[in-house]
Amino acid sequence: MLDSFGFEVLRRDQCLELLAGLDVGRVIFTHRGLPAVQPVRYISHGEEVLCCAPEVSALFHAAGDAVVAFEVDDFAADRESGWFVTVLGRARLQGAEGVPESLPAMSWRSVGDDRYLCIPIEVVSGRRRK
Known part of the structure; x- marks a missing residue:
């Protein structure tokens, strides 16, 4: 099925597969009453997205404890083909003790005092253009 822009509408399993294939995305949240976007390194872990905060x-x-969006995409340089996936979920904050040690480093910072933002994949949607 195609959407109104001519993109293929992806199933949940296709979205999760694409989400697991990259490691940089964007968290969209509200800051001081306005929309804000923060690029982050992330990992798709089960039914959640984890990133440093x-x-x-x-x-x-x-x-923390707010509904946020998470977006990741990959488009060709000519912008004729590519895909995007968007996740919505109520985020929660946690320390490193709740994050599996087997996960790769997600911080761009050299200090180790980061906390983690966990975004459950409550709603996921994606589109692809070949």
Whole structure:
């Protein structure tokens, strides 16, 4: 099925597969009453997306226990083909003790005081253009 822009509408399993294939995405959240976007390194882990949220960041202070969106995409340089996946979920904050040690490093920072933002994949949608 195609959407009104001519993109193929993806099933949940296709979205999760694409989500697992990259490691940089964007968290969309509300900061001081306005939309905000934060690029993050992430991992798709089961039915959630995990990313770092330094304790001093706007993301850390605004996104805990709030509904957020997460977006990842991959488009060809000519912009004629590609895909995007969007996740919606009520985020929660946690320390490193709740994150499996087998996961790769997700922080761009050299200090280890980061907290993690966990976004459950409650709603997921995706589109692809070949």
